[in-house]
Amino acid sequence: MADVKDRVDTPTPPPDLPKLGLIGWLRWTWRQLTSMKTALVLLFLLALGAVPGSLVPQLPVDPIKVADFYTAHPDLAPVYDKLGLFDVYKSVWFSSVYLLLFISLIGCVVPRLQVYLKAMRARPPKAPRNLNRLPGFQSFETDRSEAEVLAAAGVELRKRRFRVESYDGSLGAERGYLREAGNLLFHFSLILALLGIAWGSLFGYRGTVLVVVGNSFSNSVAQYDDFTPGRAFKPDDLPPFSLTVDAFKATFQTDGPQKGAARSFDAKLTYQVTPESPELKSDLQVNHPLSVDGTKVHLLGHGYAPKVTVRDGKGEIAFSGPAPFLPQDANFSSFGVVKAPDARPEQLGFEGYFLPSAVIDDLGPRSIFPEALNPALVMTAYYGRPSVETGKPESVYQLDKSKLTQFDNGKDDKLRFQLGPGQSITLPDGRGSLTFDSYEQWVKLQISHTPGLNLALAGILLMILGLMGSLFIHPRRTWVRVRTEDGRTVVEVAGLDRGPERGLGDEIDAIAKILNQKQEQA
Numbered sequence: 001m002a003d004v005k006d007r008v009d010t011p012t013p014p015p016d017l018p019k020l021g022l023i024g025w026l027r028w029t030w031r032q033l034t035s036m037k038t039a040l041v042l043l044f045l046l047a048l049g050a051v052p053g054s055l056v057p058q059l060p061v062d063p064i065k066v067a068d069f070y071t072a073h074p075d076l077a078p079v080y081d082k083l084g085l086f087d088v089y090k091s092v093w094f095s096s097v098y099l100l101l102f103i104s105l106i107g108c109v110v111p112r113l114q115v116y117l118k119a120m121r122a123r124p125p126k127a128p129r130n131l132n133r134l135p136g137f138q139s140f141e142t143d144r145s146e147a148e149v150l151a152a153a154g155v156e157l158r159k160r161r162f163r164v165e166s167y168d169g170s171l172g173a174e175r176g177y178l179r180e181a182g183n184l185l186f187h188f189s190l191i192l193a194l195l196g197i198a199w200g201s202l203f204g205y206r207g208t209v210l211v212v213v214g215n216s217f218s219n220s221v222a223q224y225d226d227f228t229p230g231r232a233f234k235p236d237d238l239p240p241f242s243l244t245v246d247a248f249k250a251t252f253q254t255d256g257p258q259k260g261a262a263r264s265f266d267a268k269l270t271y272q273v274t275p276e277s278p279e280l281k282s283d284l285q286v287n288h289p290l291s292v293d294g295t296k297v298h299l300l301g302h303g304y305a306p307k308v309t310v311r312d313g314k315g316e317i318a319f320s321g322p323a324p325f326l327p328q329d330a331n332f333s334s335f336g337v338v339k340a341p342d343a344r345p346e347q348l349g350f351e352g353y354f355l356p357s358a359v360i361d362d363l364g365p366r367s368i369f370p371e372a373l374n375p376a377l378v379m380t381a382y383y384g385r386p387s388v389e390t391g392k393p394e395s396v397y398q399l400d401k402s403k404l405t406q407f408d409n410g411k412d413d414k415l416r417f418q419l420g421p422g423q424s425i426t427l428p429d430g431r432g433s434l435t436f437d438s439y440e441q442w443v444k445l446q447i448s449h450t451p452g453l454n455l456a457l458a459g460i461l462l463m464i465l466g467l468m469g470s471l472f473i474h475p476r477r478t479w480v481r482v483r484t485e486d487g488r489t490v491v492e493v494a495g496l497d498r499g500p501e502r503g504l505g506d507e508i509d510a511i512a513k514i515l516n517q518k519q520e521q522a
Helices: 002-009 021-033 036-049 051-055 063-072 076-082 085-090 092-120 146-159 177-203 453-472 504-521
Strands: 136-142 163-167 170-175 205-212 216-218 226-229 242-252 262-272 280-284 290-292 295-312 317-322 334-340 347-355 358-361 364-367 376-384 416-419 424-426 432-449 476-485 488-497
Touching (some): 036 092, 076 085, 085 092, 146 488, 242 295, 262 290, 295 347, 376 432, 416 424
Antiparallel strands (some): 170 476, 205 432, 242 262, 334 347, 347 376, 358 364, 376 416
């Protein structure tokens, strides 16, 4: 008994498993990376990683906001910088997730392409042993020979678009192979779309620029208001075109419940493909971009730019020209600033509103219509010691008032004034003047080049086509088997849907009925 107890209590040693080795570990890593679960996890991480790109100011898009973030959060900003949060889409960690996702999807798709291609070329299988157990089944007897029945069945099945294969005493038929072609097309198109997106993100670029009517733009990085290049983009890749905004016209609804709604935007452009090429004309409208050497120029928006002249305390012109103001509401009440840092003995600054159709009521100065029917400039003014250039970027739409003092009106209140075109105001204590000369309009243009766009769109369209094929084409297998019993031919017709059943029994009954009818006609 003691020997038996010892044998029972003695633990069984674990079996000796072979070591994976370097090749084994590489295979295991590849299988984990190319699994669908890993692809879904990486896709989730990519979406999660894009969140900081929307919440944290991005250096390629708005360097001024990044500089303001450094000023407001001097301790947190260096940490964000080390983590790459100011340029998320070019950070090491985001690029790593994107690259791993790309590899994972390729690893998932390529093996499936081989599987679907093999399935699409496969022969219809032989008839199962027990056809009467299938969902669709019919059996009948006939005096015709086995060969005649099989020949008639083959003709009928081919009429119904089945692929037919002959076996000993039976026929195997299958249709719906295009479903496998749809799966094949879907996965292949996924690769095309990924390649197109990667191509565009590497070699493409996108930027926006605000151009006042009468001014020009040359396609160089320095002239963009914001510019987002691809990772492999080089400034020398920019096509050397230039354009001038000759005129801009916007029309608005003048009555009814839609009063003030935009009806059309039309920008007249003159452009050159190269500095040596002849000038060409273009009528730029919303959703009708200008195409120049593979680059698209879109019209995004418009606004007003009051033309003003600022004179300093010495009577010298410190600023003269248009100052773009940004619309704040549907009636184009536009906020903006005018800076004169070179004014002496003190620098000057102005901020306020341009009102295209100005009225003053209980709500204060405001615009009641987007078109310039009664333009007015409502401003306040500041002065301060001349500043020293630091090289730090500043917004042309914001006035740094931390070192400026607002003018008083001499009546224990701050200076505020309204000017119409041609009117001027002299600042208190002879510190200068501001003249509202006239106004111009500006347009905002988006200039982009996406080299892989057509490939990505083709991939997406083919993906939709393949998905429709895989969803709406229903594979079906049908068998006809014959045998002789007591001098008569027994015919069995059966079918099986590879998926949800859709009228299988009706088709099997119809095939059996047609074969029976051919017997009676014979």
